[in-house]
Amino acid sequence: MTYYSSEMLRLDNLPEDVLEEILTNLSYDEIAKNRIVCKQFDRICKKLLNRGFNLMEKYHGQCLRSVKSQLPRRESERRSHPLSRHCDILTAIETRISMLSMTFIKYVDLNLCCFIPGKVIDEILRILKQISFTTTPPRPHEILQELRDISSMAMEHFDEKILPDLKHSICASVSNVSSYDMPSTSLKIAHHSGSGSSVLSHGFSRDRLHQIFKKIYSRTRRNKTSVVSVKGQIGKVKQRMKRQGLQIQLQSAKLQEQAKKITEQDTQIAEMRKHLEEWEQKIGDLTAELSRAREDDSIDGCKRKHIDVIGRESDSGNSKEFQAKKRKLIIERKSSTDAKDVKFKIFMSSLLAEESSD
Template identity: 70%
Template sequence: MLQLINLPEVVLETILSNLSYDEIARNRTVCKQFDRTCKKLLNRGFNLMEKYHAQCLRAVKSQLPRRESERRSHPLARHCDILTAIETRISMLSMTFIKYVDLNLCCFIPGKVIDEIFRVLRLIRDSKTPPRAHEILQELRDISSMAMEHFDEKILPKLRNSICTSVVSHVGAYDLPNASLMISHHTNSGNVTLAHSFSSEKLNQTFKKIHCRTRKNQVLVLSVRGKINKLKLRMKRQGFQMRTQSLKIQEQGKQLHDQIVQIAEMKKHLEEWEQKIGDLKAELSRSREENTKPDAIETHKLQHIDLLKSRESDRGQSKDLQAKKRKLIVERKIPSSAKDVQFRKFLSDLLNSGRSEEDGPSSSH
């Protein structure tokens, strides 16, 4: 035991920090050094517990929907209920203990409460479907209410007596006339004796000054509280405005998305109309070309007909020339005998028959 006491304070803190907070609170009765170290660890544990709870609550609320109707059906609704119940319990504990802890009159005494809150927070973190709030928080409610009742009934009266004695002992700190007030406390008799000559009227004046100062301090505190309340109201209004603006931004984002979709559809229709107009232009050019082609064909046909006519006329002229040549050949031969006459007649008949055959097909053309 002496070896533990002789250890440095940092080493003793690291050793005791491995224990639960309930065991740390019980080890305060060992000695004064243990009492100082355990007080530090208990106060630090309460602060760590508050920070860890705030972190868990923030993480759960960030995953919940904004609408209250949708939160009830969300899987994390039970987590949120448990954490809010723990928040109210922590606020009650802080209202009971923390102002006396800040005055360095005591520490956060119930270490078992810290252990229970950490246990519930770890259970909520690790389990997806925790039990109901009244089931999991039954032990925490019982031990926290017992701790607060014990503090109010047993510990708080002693702390108030110590506060009153400390105030009386520090009355000499105020500026008194002629510096003639000297108060000596006798712990055995409990009486207060006045040294040097000092009247009760001057003592009453000094207490009146103290009372006036306390009233002024109370007025200042009330004014500060009023300012804080105004700031809280402004923060709430700004939060409401921020929520409304975020909703407006979401609506504008939806409208922008719809407009983008409409523009894309209009572009698609425009491309389709451009393609149709291009097809119509191509058909129009084709129809124009087809309209110009018949004129060329007609002119070609007329030229062909003229060419055929010219060829027929040339053929007719050539036939006439051949006939004339044949006549001259026949006429040159002078008949000398009856056989020659018959032969000439025969040739003339042949020539006439050939001409009639040639004239027949030409007339048919």
């Protein structure tokens, strides 16, 4: 049997990746409450809370875009649409997220704190899942009542209890802002017990520090406005890309139609060529038959002339030899379908029959 000491069973002895994986199974409210365990838990829980806020914001954006894409363009038609209540709830949540971001994210970006109210993240995720899987969600003022209460309480608590301590810690850690017109050497605040005023070792007073922090705040605001403008430009570019993608799809569809028509025309041309070759073959056969028929007619004409000559000679000479040749030529003569030839053949056959009978 294996025994483990109490030091080996402690959670803070685990690697940070393993501990982070364990804490992800908890709700964000429980993660926020576990920050008080130790410094390691505080560091990991801060990272998980900030990540949870970003993931929740992205998930809300996806839900809002998917709902808006299904709504009609007309405002009058949207009110009677089944997803109108979903859109109202998501819009109200977007307002709450922007208010929370204005309160916390400025100090989260400066690494002075994390997104403290984990219960707010849990409530927003619960509402988003509820409206995603239901066709008829409750009314906005009913489903958002708890979110309004806890988010307002969180922002008031931050402004009243946490923000003064953060400002004091900013004043204490002024040496970390050397990039904003501060000297590169470290500055230390010396407290004089007699006057009660604090003066820097390099001659910087509280007024000077106040001016420096005003500059920091003004630059931060300018950076935010520039970021907003850049986001707007990125949105316009995305819309242009979307329109161009639609145009490309239309052009590709037209190209497919043209390719289909070209294939059909190629098949038709091939069939026409086949028919043309057949007709050319038929015409060649007809011309050959016509030439043979003409040759046969010429041969028949020559034989007729020959028979006539022989007949005239036989009539003049009255010899039996010419009569025999005439009969032989008549018998050897090719058959013809001409009416005159048929009559001539009948006449000659009858004449021969009479002579044979005599």
